[in-house]
Amino acid sequence: MDPAQVSTVATEFTQFYYKTFSADRSQLHSLYRDQSMLTFEGQQFQGASKIIEKLASLPFQKVLHQISTIDAQPNFNGIFVCVTGALQVDEDAPQRFAQAFQLIPEGTSYYVLNDIFRLNYG
Amino acid sequence: MDPAQVSTVATEFTQFYYKTFSADRSQLHSLYRDQSMLTFEGQQFQGASKIIEKLASLPFQKVLHQISTIDAQPNFNGIFVCVTGALQVDEDAPQRFAQAFQLIPEGTSYYVLNDIFRLNYG
Numbered sequence: 105m106d107p108a109q110v111s112t113v114a115t116e117f118t119q120f121y122y123k124t125f126s127a128d129r130s131q132l133h134s135l136y137r138d139q140s141m142l143t144f145e146g147q148q149f150q151g152a153s154k155i156i157e158k159l160a161s162l163p164f165q166k167v168l169h170q171i172s173t174i175d176a177q178p179n180f181n182g183i184f185v186c187v188t189g190a191l192q193v194d195e196d197a198p199q200r201f202a203q204a205f206q207l208i209p210e211g212t213s214y215y216v217l218n219d220i221f222r223l224n225y226g
Numbered sequence: 227m228d229p230a231q232v233s234t235v236a237t238e239f240t241q242f243y244y245k246t247f248s249a250d251r252s253q254l255h256s257l258y259r260d261q262s263m264l265t266f267e268g269q270q271f272q273g274a275s276k277i278i279e280k281l282a283s284l285p286f287q288k289v290l291h292q293i294s295t296i297d298a299q300p301n302f303n304g305i306f307v308c309v310t311g312a313l314q315v316d317e318d319a320p321q322r323f324a325q326a327f328q329l330i331p332e333g334t335s336y337y338v339l340n341d342i343f344r345l346n347y348g
Contacts, residue, residue, distance in 0.1 A: 143297040222324070
């Protein structure tokens with residue numbers, strides 16, 4: 105895959121992911137499969153249903169991710185993505201976060217096989 | 227691969243990686259292959275030689291990584307790892323960072339296929 109395409113897919117995926125996360129987290133279900141894994145602040149979940157159950161249960165109403173960086177590399181016909189940025193929950197102060205994804209091609213699109221999320225504070 | 231083994235490999239890899247990074251960055255050559263990729267603060271490098279050339283050229287004498295979190299998941303017979311922490315360069319104040327790795331099994335060990343490093347500041 106050429107580098108420009110890798111970067112374009114990673115950017116479009118990331119923008120869609122966080123926009124959907126803010127609008128309606130349950131809609132992220134379409135991005136995960138049975139074999140997908142999420143590690144969220146150290147807690148592990150496997151399968152689209154358990155992953156969405158966790159994301160939907162997060163105790164906030166409003167969340168906005170401000171993306172600072174999106175880096176991506178090709179592998180296994182898929183894409184390895186690492187995002188850094190800040191997220192703001194309700195009226196709290198923004199917190200730094202890092203999130204890494206392994207995207208796998210499926211038809212004309214991609215699904216998330218691996219997803220690790222961490223707040224990054226001192 | 228059972229979850230305990232994934233976690234053990236990721237922890238041992240991460241500890242070895244940063245210990246070697248502090249002691250002698252050029253020794254990290256053994257962890258990369260021709261197909262390995264590094265994205266370091268947005269700059270892309272491919273192949274063990276170019277990756278080590280970049281790491282060796284970083285303009286500091288002393289560097290210490292304080293690891294905060296190591297999260298890992300299995301995939302493709304390999305391991306997907308995301309590390310967060312703080313690094314201190316020479317006598318500067320510590321800076322937050324995030325680094326993600328895709329490890330691939332080779333014989334009784336692993337090499338790094340994908341490596342993305344970012345400082346994570348507001």
